[in-house]
Amino acid sequence: MKFACDRDALLKEIAIAAEIISSRNTLSILSNVFLEARDNALTLRATDLKVGFETRLPVEVSTPGRTTIYCDKLLGILRTLPEGDVEFELKDNAQFVIHPRTRKVDFRLKSIDAEKFPEIHTASDDQYFEVSQKDFIEMVGQTIFAVSDDETRYFMNGVYMEQDNGELVMVATDGRRLSFVKKVPGKAVPEFPGVIIPPKVLNLVRKLASGEGNFLLAVTDKNIFVRFENRRISSALIEGQFPNYRRVIPEQQEYELSVSKADLTDALKRVSLLVEKSRRIYIELSENTMAIAAEESDIGAATEEVSCQYSGPENRIALNYLYLSEPLRVIDTDNVTLQYTEANKAITVYSSPAREYFHIVMPMQLD
Numbered sequence: 001m002k003f004a005c006d007r008d009a010l011l012k013e014i015a016i017a018a019e020i021i022s023s024r025n026t027l028s029i030l031s032n033v034f035l036e037a038r039d040n041a042l043t044l045r046a047t048d049l050k051v052g053f054e055t056r057l058p059v060e061v062s063t064p065g066r067t068t069i070y071c072d073k074l075l076g077i078l079r080t081l082p083e084g085d086v087e088f089e090l091k092d093n094a095q096f097v098i099h100p101r102t103r104k105v106d107f108r109l110k111s112i113d114a115e116k117f118p119e120i121h122t123a124s125d126d127q128y129f130e131v132s133q134k135d136f137i138e139m140v141g142q143t144i145f146a147v148s149d150d151e152t153r154y155f156m157n158g159v160y161m162e163q164d165n166g167e168l169v170m171v172a173t174d175g176r177r178l179s180f181v182k183k184v185p186g187k188a189v190p191e192f193p194g195v196i197i198p199p200k201v202l203n204l205v206r207k208l209a210s211g212e213g214n215f216l217l218a219v220t221d222k223n224i225f226v227r228f229e230n231r232r233i234s235s236a237l238i239e240g241q242f243p244n245y246r247r248v249i250p251e252q253q254e255y256e257l258s259v260s261k262a263d264l265t266d267a268l269k270r271v272s273l274l275v276e277k278s279r280r281i282y283i284e285l286s287e288n289t290m291a292i293a294a295e296e297s298d299i300g301a302a303t304e305e306v307s308c309q310y311s312g313p314e315n316r317i318a319l320n321y322l323y324l325s326e327p328l329r330v331i332d333t334d335n336v337t338l339q340y341t342e343a344n345k346a347i348t349v350y351s352s353p354a355r356e357y358f359h360i361v362m363p364m365q366l367d
Contacts (some may be wrong), residue, residue: 001065005086006086020048021047066114131168132185143159147159155242156175157238171242270302337350
């Protein structure tokens with residue numbers, strides 16, 4: 001095996017592979033990246049047995065072949081090399097030689113036979129459907145921050161995705177808040193069973209995607225597959241029964257207030273400086289005014305009034321401030337609308353004007 005390619009092009013793909021490979025792998029082969037050179041292309045694969053990554057890039061192939069190399073060291077070497085072409089050669093099926101054409105230096109890494117590298121799951125071509133990259137990335141952004149990190153409730157450790165009348169739905173919840181978004185991302189979406197997608201693969205897709213054009217997406221009983229440009233990404237799904245999120249969504253709310261997103265965001269930032277582990281803030285509502293307060297007996301207190309449009313009863317609501325500030329980061333309108341019926345029941349946060357998404361927050365105890 002012998003090939004040459006541009007250092008920067010390979011470095012970019014190896015860096016992605018390194019993110020996927022777990023540092024806690026017990027199998028040494030999983031710390032390696034798979035390389036196969038043939039037909040003037042290099043195929044690169046990495047996996048942690050749950051998430052799989054494959055990409056192809058053009059290279060000059062002198063001798064076809066394949067092997068696996070310790071990813072972390074390969075990444076470190078590439079980062080130290082100068083820009084330009086680098087030659088790679090596998091000698092005696094045991095040593096992987098790295099030699100930049102512009103320097104008198106070479107590195108030799110031990111390799112492991114590619115036959116020992118685990119297979120990466122694949123889907124057949126007829127299982128894929130097209131999804132707008134831009135819409136899919138926006139949907140992930142609207143939901144992923146609400147995923148639970150409680151490993152005892154593993155069925156909430158991912159984003160739930162389903163098809164609903166040709167539209168794509170994503171939902172995430174940690175039991176105290178819920179984020180929902182529904183879109184027709186390009187063409188109508190074919191039917192598939194609802195699935196729970198781990199955040200790791202969604203973050204990877206969001207990071208690598210250009211946001212232009214379409215993904216090819218496939219969903220099976222246990223895996224999800226994404227194809228775009230020269231990359232293929234796959235992931236095992238989270239098994240379990242996602243909560244019936246429809247029961248949490250209020251059919252209607254009695255009271256409504258509208259406020260500037262920027263004003264509310266800034267007020268939360270300032271007042272939350274005096275919030276401790278509980279993350280509790282208080283929202284006091286009165287005619288066209290919301291007062292945001294933090295009360296920590298060991299530190300002090302802070303209160304800020306924000307103008308709003310509100311004509312309901314005076315009320316005091318306790319909230320985890322992150323459950324309000326995190327949705328505000330992804331809402332893409334200048335104003336937001338908050339709806340509620342009682343101070344101790346669900347609050348719904350909408351963009352204003354309303355878009356395809358909303359966020360539900362459960363209040364905390366006042367004391």
